[in-house]
Every structure is written in C-alpha cells, then in structure tokens.
Amino acid sequence: MNDAAPRLAALAEALLGAPLPVRVRAWDGSEAGPSTGPVLVFHHRRALRRILWKPGELGLARAWVAGDLTVEGDLYALLDLVAGLLWERDRAPQAPPPAARGLRGAAAGLVERVADPVALLRDRERRDAVRGLIQLARPLPAPPPPPEEAVRVAGPRHTKGRDRKAISHHYDVGNDFYERVLGPSMVYSCAYWSPGSTLEEAQRDKLDLVCRKLALRPGQRLLDVGCGWGSMALHAAREYGVQVTGVTLSREQAAYARKRVAQEGLADLVEIRIQDYRDVEDGPYDAISSIGMAEHVGSERYREYARTLYALLRPGGRLLNHQIARRPEADESAYRIDEFIDAYVFPDGELSPLGTTVGELERAGFEVRDVEALREHYALTLRAWVARLEDHWEEALRLTSPGRARVWLLYMAASALAFEHGRIGVNQVLAVKASARGDARLPLRLRTWGA
Template identity: 45%
Template sequence: MNVSIGDAFATLIRGGMPVHFTAYDGSETGPRDAAIGLHLRNQRGLAYLLTAPGDLGMVRAYVMGDLDLSGVHPGDPYDALVLLKDHMEFRVPPPAEALSIVRGLGLGLLRPPPPPPQEHLPRWRRAVEGMRHSMARDAGVIARHYDVSNRFYELVLGPSMAYTCAVYERADVALEEAQAAKFDLICRKLALEPGQRLLDVGCGWGGMVQHAAREYGVRSLGVTLSLQQAEWAKKAIDRAGLGDLAEVRHLDYRDVLETGFDAVSSIGLTEHIGVRNHAAYFAHLRDRLRPGGRLLNHCITRSHNRKQETGAFIDRYVFPDGELIGSGSIIRAAQDVGLEVEHSENLRQHYALTLAHWCRNLEANWDECVAEVGESTARVWGLYMAGSRIGFERGEVELHHVLATRADEDGPAPFPLRPDWTA
C-alpha cells in the first residue's frame, strides 16, 4: 500500500505536527496557517530523515539544502527552533514499522546518503585519529572550526572579532560596546597595571591582548592553535601600533614555557581541553603565574556537574571533542592544584544576548557570508547560534568567570575585601 511522504512524516512525530510540512510529491501535513513551514525538496532529503530519525536527520537534510524552513531567515532560525523544541518530538519506529514505511513510500533498498561535508565523524569513529585532546588532534579540530574564513567571522562577530560572551550593562547595548566591557571587566578582575605581563591562552583574534595593551599598558602575549587567527591578530596589532606591547603566537598553550606572568586569562578555551585534563590544565596555568598572580577562567558550563554528552549536532558540526561540565567541577579542579578561588560569576544571560547579536549579523550579511563559506556552512552557523541562544536563555548551559590567585611566599595572595567589579 502506497503512502504519501506527508503521511509518513506525520507518523514519526509524537503529539501532532506544529508546523506545515510539504514534500516534493505534493503531499502535506500539519496546519496550513502555521507560522513555520518545512518543505522537503527531494528524495535525498527523505533518505536523511528516514535513516537518521530525529534531529540529526533533519540537520543533515537542512544543511544540504534538501529541507527548507519558511517563516524565518536561515541566518536566525530562532523562532523555528523554539517551536520545534517545544512542540515537536520524533519517535523511532520499531523495525517492522520502519520497513513498512519505506516499502509504502516505494523506496526499495534504502541506503543512508553520505553526510554533509561539514559533519565530523562521531567520536567513537574518530579513535583512529589519535587520542582525544592530543596536541595533533586538538590542532586539527581547532583548525576545522576556526579556520573557516576570517572574513566570515568579521561579518558575524563584528569589528571586535570577539568570539566569546560579551558583557551587557543593559540589554540594548551595542555588541561592540558589550565586547569591550567584557575585556575591561576581565582586566579589572585581574587587577592589571602598566608594566605587568599578561598571558592570554586560546586568544582567538587577539581582542583581550590588544585591550590589555592599549587600555592598561600591559605587555600581553596571546597564543592560539588557529593559524588564521594568529595571522589576523598580528596584522591587527600592527595596525593599532601595539607591537611594542602585544604579541600573538600560533602555539598550543601547553607549549608556553615562560613563567612569571602577573596574570593569565583563558577566555573560551576550557571547553576544548576535555574534563579529564582540567587538573593538568590548571596546573600548567598556575605554573605560568608569579606568586601572587591572578587567573581568570571564562568558559561555558553546565547547570550541573554530571557527565553529559554535547549532542550529535554540536559534536559533529560545531565543536568536535568539546566537553562541558558545571562550575563546581571547574572550581574544584582549580582548587585541587593549589589555586585559591576568589570569585565566581555566572554570565548566562549575557551569552544569550551575544548570540542574538551574532545571528542578526549573520542575517544582515547573509549573501556575503554565503559567498564566503557556502550556504551549507552558513546554515550550520545559523542553527548553532540560534540553538545555543535558546540553551542559555533556558539555563541548559551557563557561562562562568572563575577568578583565582596563586599563593605567594607568605601564604594566600592579597585580595581586596570588596573589589569594585563585584558591585
């Protein structure tokens, strides 16, 4: 018995269809007046949906352009993702039912199409690439994500080229102002003064390095595993006339052997290093500090301290090998290597606002972004940023600053009773 694609799709959804779904065979399902529409364009997209039921199949079809969203812009599909997350749940049919659906659609022997080129292999199939978080593997993962295109990042992130959570005095503050406020807050937490030395690990395009040098007269060294980031940062430092104070190297933070830094900042690196490596990571950063020096660790965290996988989309398309854990585990790891944790702050709401700004930039510059990296990669970014915004808004993920000090010769490092930035 033949069935339409619309009817088959409806059987895979629990609790009814919240969107209007149409397919290339002319069939449809779901309310016609729905604000959001899904259109399946071809048989390859259908094969994605049937061979990877659920979110992964939809992502594959969408990234390849086989599944289109209407009612939202691909640069900011936030409204669609909220609707789908809240009101659409896939079920995996038993084998006999799945076979019946395939036969009813007249597909014969159904084979999974190759995944989009933007997709990494799942972790268990990447074992042959080397130990997770080895230097070689980390370098490959970082290059895959960050060496997309500096011009693409300029269009999405804005002039600051800061790919981390901004800090908003008010919700209506411009992105550039909020990013400058983030760097300045970190500088004040680190109590930077002219003539001091700062190490910024995972420095990205050098925003923190430049801010500390320009605004605080600090001699700043940044290191990044991304060659494109390092090259862009070096040019930006030269343009700003900061070459006497600021430097960025293409280097793994584990290869930084200099010591005696007055401060160390880590802004968005911890997510990449692996939870089991946190002790070694904090020990290495501690050893870069002079006695009495300060460390500011800025990273995405979970709302709990239990092990939880990142999910297929994030792991395969955005941050391969990325791992998150709660701030309690971050603090414990820092304390266990002898650092004194002085302050912790959750900036979860600020990251939701940051992601909303990035999505608006992607939407506003969509045509140029697509010309730069291709529509499939641009679609991945729209999904990733809008979906992450939802996660931060709902408290599924958080963003923590953890400030710690290294003891000096006389015991715990001096620290003010009430720093001005705690107000």
C-alpha cells in the same frame, strides 16, 4: 497525488503520540500541520531518510546542512517548537542500540529514542508508523553525510596534533567570514550587555570586565590563552599598559591578530604566537585570561590545563577562566557529546558542569574567589551574531560555502535557545595563586574590581 506532507504528519503524530508542533511542506508541494507559524520544508525525501538513518539532532542537522531541509519563517520559533522532541529526549537514559542493521534498525532506534522502547514495541500503531515512514522515505542505501563541512580527527583525544586539527577546522574558515558574523570587535565569546548597548559596546565592556577582574596595571605580564583574533590582547595593552603574550593554534587567527597589533602600533607590548598553551615556558605571568578556550581542553586533560596555568602564574597572580558549562547529569557516565557539534562545529569540544571546573581549579592549587554567571548575556550575543549572519547571508555564502554557512546559522540559533532555556550556561571564574601567607590582595568588596 500530492499527499506526502499529510502522510508524513499523520505518521509522525502516530509515532510521537502528540500533534505535530510545526507545519511541514513535502517535496511534492503538499502541506500539513498548524496553519500558522514557521514551516519545515522537506525539499527531497532524502531529508526523511537522513532522519531515519540518524535519528535525532544529527539526522536533522545533516538534512539542514545538505540543503535537503530548510525553514520558512522564524527559525528560533521552529527550534523552540521541536525542542521538546529533541532536548527532553536527550536527557532520558538511552537504550542499547538495536541489533538490527540497515534502515529498519535505524528506524527502530528512532522509536527507542523517542520513548520507552518496551512500551513502544507493544504499541502496534507506532510500529506501523515506523513502517509507514520507511515506505514514504523509500529505503534506498543510507544517504552519505554532507562531507564538505564535517571533520574527522583520529588518534588519542586532545593530543597536541589532534587539537591543532580540531581548532583549524573551527577557526580557519576565513577571517572575512568571521568579520561578517562577529563584527569589528572580532570577539568570539559572550559579550557583557547593558540595556541599549550595541554588540561592539557589549564586547568592549566584556574585555574591560576581564581586565578589571585581573586588576591589570602598567608593566605587568598577561598571558592570553586562546587569544583568537587578538581583541583581548589589544584591549589590555592599549587600555592598561600591560605586556601581553597571546597564544593560539589557529594560523589564520594569528595572522589577523598580528596585523591588528601592527596597525595599532602595539608591537612593543603584544606578542602573538602560534603555540599550544602546554608549550608556554616563559612564566611567571602576573595574570592569565582564558576566554572561551577551556571548552576545547577536554575532561581528561582539564587537570593538566589547570596545573599548567597555575605553574605559569606568580604567587598572588590571578586567572580569569571564562567557560561555557552544561548542567550536571544525574549519572555523569551517561553524558554524551552532541554528535552534530562534534562533527560539524567543535570537534572534540566538551562541556563540563561548573562544579567540576571549580573543583579542578582548586585541585590544581587555585583559590577560587569569584564566580559570575553570564548565561543571559550569551543568549543576547548569539542572537546578535545570527542577525549579522542573516544580514550578510549572500556575502557569507561567497566567503565560505553554503553548507558551512548553514552549519553556523543552525548552531548559533540553537545555542541561543539553549542558553535561554538554561540547558547550558557560561561563567567567569576568578581564581588566585595564593602566596605562602595566603595573601591574595583582593578588595574586601570584591565586585568593585579594584586593584
């Protein structure tokens, strides 16, 4: 009898107290749920076990990465439909984990995470639904996570050695793969869009915006922290005639950037180093760009990061800090790092509220002169990257692995929606190391971005 999907839908609705927002297809071919819209396909009951053992985003993501769970139709639409079950739940205070062990304990955890645990424990219908899900999943031992795409880092967070390993996991997955996703610009950060612009044009405009905010002039020295594949360094040297030092912890990025520098004949202006920013000792620099790098620093190291960059600037020098931010929590001690992102995408990556970032820069001695929010721009950028990945899907599978390609697709699509919904943002903070007289030599009308 092919009835797994109707049973799954009925049990999920009893547990959630609301109609299932998406159509589901089960491993036996049965379907249930709304007749229109995307379909969530459970290829194996193992997908349900993954969700029960790791309730929430991590369980769903593991099922997706393993290929046990896929989507037919619009991935964005499906993520939007389930957003209320995941994002709103994650904002609520979390109860202590249940004392029970094994699958039943994990299922109890699912109940506690969806709504108030005391109320649910009194609700026999919902407790029965959990039991029904356990029976439908067949409580075998916990399925192992898809190991080939996860990374385990050990030791104190944000030491130089651990940071090298975390950066390597995210960036050393093949330059050819990143070319298919990012396009010829090879810029892995928020673009700066105008109506009708292409991805390449928007990335060029972002690089130029950074250069103009830094008021770069021929002969100056620029430090590009987290230089990636060298795009900012190349643009600044080629268009503004500055001497650029780019530092990265990724060997693949450095090799790619050095090749581009040689091809463009800019070796006399651009040096690419495999170096931790904490080891840079050849200041002072006239300007520092940090584009999409500070998310890797960590909250406990951020003051050190700000002080290090401050010390590397000459008096009057400018810092452009381009960084993703999260919304502040009512109780910051309740902030939790996303388990899926930490395990599969950005190990040890952390997002801080904009106010925290500005405060740390000021504590280091910087004078913050301008903040520009680019949240909508990052949503457009991510959608462009997703479209490129989907257009080059078969190539991407050959260049990396099916699990890694699915990680990137899910991560970028979900991130696009997170920016669109205002759950996260991205900001360019322009800060100055003021001279002894407090003279930062910025224009009276700042957004003209003159010298």
